[in-house]
Amino acid sequence: MNLPVHLRTVISIVRGWLFHSPVYVQIAVTPRCNLNCRMCQVVKTWREEPELSLEELERVADTLGKLGVGYVVLTGGEPFLRKDLPGILKLFNERGFDVRLQTNGTLTTPELADCLVDSGLRHLSVSLNSLSPEKEDELAGREGVWEKAMETLALFSQRLPPRGSMVVLNSIVAPQTLGETLALAEFARKAGFFNSFIPVHTGRGLNYRTPEAGFEFSPEDFEKIDRVYGRLIELKKKGYPIFGSFRFLIESAEFLKTGVSHWHCPVPGLFFEVAPDGRYSPCSEFTTRYSVLAPDFVKTYRSESFRKEMRGYAEHCPGCMYACWPEVTYLCTSPPVFFQRAREFWRLLRFRRPVLSRKELENIARRCRSITI
Ligand code: SF4
Ligand code: SF4
Numbered sequence: 001m002n003l004p005v006h007l008r009t010v011i012s013i014v015r016g017w018l019f020h021s022p023v024y025v026q027i028a029v030t031p032r033c034n035l036n037c038r039m040c041q042v043v044k045t046w047r048e049e050p051e052l053s054l055e056e057l058e059r060v061a062d063t064l065g066k067l068g069v070g071y072v073v074l075t076g077g078e079p080f081l082r083k084d085l086p087g088i089l090k091l092f093n094e095r096g097f098d099v100r101l102q103t104n105g106t107l108t109t110p111e112l113a114d115c116l117v118d119s120g121l122r123h124l125s126v127s128l129n130s131l132s133p134e135k136e137d138e139l140a141g142r143e144g145v146w147e148k149a150m151e152t153l154a155l156f157s158q159r160l161p162p163r164g165s166m167v168v169l170n171s172i173v174a175p176q177t178l179g180e181t182l183a184l185a186e187f188a189r190k191a192g193f194f195n196s197f198i199p200v201h202t203g204r205g206l207n208y209r210t211p212e213a214g215f216e217f218s219p220e221d222f223e224k225i226d227r228v229y230g231r232l233i234e235l236k237k238k239g240y241p242i243f244g245s246f247r248f249l250i251e252s253a254e255f256l257k258t259g260v261s262h263w264h265c266p267v268p269g270l271f272f273e274v275a276p277d278g279r280y281s282p283c284s285e286f287t288t289r290y291s292v293l294a295p296d297f298v299k300t301y302r303s304e305s306f307r308k309e310m311r312g313y314a315e316h317c318p319g320c321m322y323a324c325w326p327e328v329t330y331l332c333t334s335p336p337v338f339f340q341r342a343r344e345f346w347r348l349l350r351f352r353r354p355v356l357s358r359k360e361l362e363n364i365a366r367r368c369r370s371i372t373i
Contacts, residue, residue: 012070020269093120105152154358192353229253261319268310
């Protein structure tokens with residue numbers, strides 16, 4: 001665990017508490033993706049956008065540094081489509097950011113995994129919505145996705161240092177996957193990974209949420225949602241590596257039943273996203289006309305007219321429970337969540353992940369599949 005790097009994040013969190021300045025930024029390094037997941041609009045939204053060069057991403061990193069950002073997530077589309085991904089990772093690491101890389105796990109080779117770990121990768125998120133290969137492939141719109149994800153998890157299980165690194169499984173909680181949530185929690189615990197359970201978002205007119213039929217929960221599901229989330233909270237209390245805070249889990253269940261979120265969105269404070277072409281996005285759902293590459297972006301960002309314009313997005317937004325945005329907000333506004341996270345961070349410093357092969361991971365998955373609610 002690189003304490004000086006985490007110190008930078010801690011400082012950005014303190015600044016977030018005091019000044020509502022940005023702590024966390026997602027950078028979409030490419031609009032492209034090799035999959036076409038049913039519950040995702042990213043590729044359709046960004047189909048025509050260009051992507052930033054390495055030199056432009058360096059300028060983005062310098063701007064984020066000036067704004068005091070501590071933590072960045074490299075996302076897409078699918079970041080592994082970029083040939084210069086190790087270089088991108090390295091440039092953010094060299095500037096002292098805490099960096100997480102997000103992937104669908106279908107494009108990893110042993111050579112690329114070596115190169116990314118050598119470039120400083122310590123924190124990886126891999127999409128895994130199901131322990132059933134058929135269901136995962138059906139949701140991702142392509143065959144072989146589940147097998148590839150297992151291969152990726154094994155490659156990084158064997159290459160990331162067992163101490164001081166972290167692999168998170170990103171799983172969408174939708175009607176198709178709700179019954180598997182506890183099985184995924186058990187799988188992660190046994191494999192030494194963490195779970196992030198993200199409620200499905202449905203609707204039209206925004207960048208991310210899916211307009212597709214079949215992703216809405218019906219009132220008959222509500223009791224099951226309560227049971228699943230009640231059980232997740234119990235498991236987390238027992239020490240299961242479930243990444244969401246207790247508050248996030250409680251509010252996620254509510255969101256899945258009612259579509260209403262209860263946290264106060266601080267846009268433009270605490271977080272934002274950089275779109276593939278460098279435009280500022282208050283979050284993943286909206287893209288604006290401002291470019292983070294503009295020489296006067298820091299000045300613009302701090303101006304009252306900009307902040308007023310951005311607050312308009314939050315005021316007209318139906319709300320969300322995308323894990324990252326509410327969690328950063330709780331962290332910087334809610335003392336119970338802050339202290340819960342601090343305790344988890346100390347536990348993480350002592351955490352040692354088992355090193356597992358693909359066959360071992362698949363065996364664990366097979367044994368966990370029978371767990372239902
Ligand atoms: S969810 Fe991720 S992997 Fe799937 S289409 Fe969207 S960006 Fe690609
Ligand atoms: S609630 Fe805030 S973070 Fe969430 S989608 Fe709306 S504007 Fe974005």
